[in-house]
Amino acid sequence: MVFPQLGAEPEKYDQLDFQHFFLQPMDSTDREANKQRTLDYVLAHPQWRISLQLHKILGVR
Helix, strand or coil, X not given: CEECCCCCCHHHCCCCCCCCCEEEECCCCCHHHHHXXXXXXXXXXXXXXXXXXXXXXXXXX
C-alpha cells in the first residue's frame, strides 16, 4: 500500500486476514518526507513492513 494516502490509512486494513502487510513511500515532491514517515510508521507498527519500487531505485521505467 502506498503511504501516506488520505482516506487509506493503514489502521483501516490492519485487522484484515492477510499474511503480509507492506507500505511503500509515496513517490511525490515530498518523497524524502514520505520515506521518513513510512519508516517511522513501520517501526511503531511491527505488523507492517516496508516495500519499495525497485524499478524506480534502479532507474528502470
